[in-house]
Amino acid sequence: MDAKVNYKVADKIVVDDIRRSFETRKGTLPVVGGISLTIRDGEFVAIVGPSGCGKSTLMKMLCGFDQPDEGRVLIDGQVRHGPSSKGILISQHGSVFPWLTVQQNLMFGLDGISEAEKAELADHYTAMVGLKGFEKSYSHELSGGMLKRVEIARALVMKPEILYMDEPFSALDALMNLKMRMELLRILEEERHTVLLITHDVEEAVHLADRIVVLSPRPTTIQATFEVNIPHPRKMSSPEAQDLKEAVLKELGL
Numbered sequence: 001m002d003a004k005v006n007y008k009v010a011d012k013i014v015v016d017d018i019r020r021s022f023e024t025r026k027g028t029l030p031v032v033g034g035i036s037l038t039i040r041d042g043e044f045v046a047i048v049g050p051s052g053c054g055k056s057t058l059m060k061m062l063c064g065f066d067q068p069d070e071g072r073v074l075i076d077g078q079v080r081h082g083p084s085s086k087g088i089l090i091s092q093h094g095s096v097f098p099w100l101t102v103q104q105n106l107m108f109g110l111d112g113i114s115e116a117e118k119a120e121l122a123d124h125y126t127a128m129v130g131l132k133g134f135e136k137s138y139s140h141e142l143s144g145g146m147l148k149r150v151e152i153a154r155a156l157v158m159k160p161e162i163l164y165m166d167e168p169f170s171a172l173d174a175l176m177n178l179k180m181r182m183e184l185l186r187i188l189e190e191e192r193h194t195v196l197l198i199t200h201d202v203e204e205a206v207h208l209a210d211r212i213v214v215l216s217p218r219p220t221t222i223q224a225t226f227e228v229n230i231p232h233p234r235k236m237s238s239p240e241a242q243d244l245k246e247a248v249l250k251e252l253g254l
């Protein structure tokens with residue numbers, strides 16, 4: 001552990017001044033311009049920012065799929081050099097294998113236990129996301145919302161300490177989006193994870209997060225941070241939720 005970083009045991013993720021540029025035909029494109037952030041164990045942090053500001057680039061560095069040019073990401077006080085088994089990314093693109101059933105998809109990454117135990121765990125998490133009875137279904141037999149649930153179950157079955165979510169519900173219609181948020185909140189009540197959510201949906205951030213980080217345009221830095229002190233279940237039509245939503249939108253220039 002580097003003495004320069006002020007790390008506390010309850011800090012799950014410490015982001016220490018990370019920067020990232022890309023070389024393009026037009027020259028160097030600075031995308032992430034110096035981000036420092038500390039996320040407590042069990043905290044739910046939502047990151048919102050204008051289109052193209054560098055949210056996904058930031059997320060890739062946070063979950064270890066990409067390395068910053070400068071700065072570091074520490075998980076449990078350890079500098080991270082690549083993806084770690086402590087975290088799982090759920091992205092908008094989806095990663096369910098179409099040639100496997102729901103149950104087989106969930107069993108896929110499990111190691112060190114018998115096939116029967118894997119199947120039992122898989123079925124437990126399938127039920128947890130409300131898909132009991134669909135264990136033997138293939139992805140083409142499921143709706144978009146159901147697939148998203150499989151996606152989440154597939155991440156949860158691995159018992160990750162950190163859930164990285166990059167616009168996980170953006171492809172869903174408004175009703176299914178709301179349903180999935182409620183589902184996620186219910187699951188997090190049962191099994192607490194540290195969650196990092198990237199979203200362009202400010203209402204989603206207000207509904208779900210303990211803290212909302214607003215990013216500036218590219219090269220992105222943290223422009224503002226909002227603590228969400230609204231108890232769950234949150235009523236999105238409440239004055240506090242509406243005020244917060246407006247304050248975040250104002251930061252985004254809307």
Ligand SMILES: Nc1ncnc2c1ncn2[C@@H]1O[C@H](COP(=O)(O)OP(=O)(O)OP(=O)(O)O)[C@@H](O)[C@H]1O
Nearest residue numbers: 022023024029031050051052053054055056057058
């Ligand atoms: N590997 C790369 N090489 C070159 N440029 C890249 C690379 N990855 C991202 N970029 C550029 O970085 C900028 C930010 O992209 P990024 O996908 O991180 O933004 P975003 O905020 O997630 O976008 P959106 O709001 O559209 O989801 C874009 O201009 C993109 O073209």
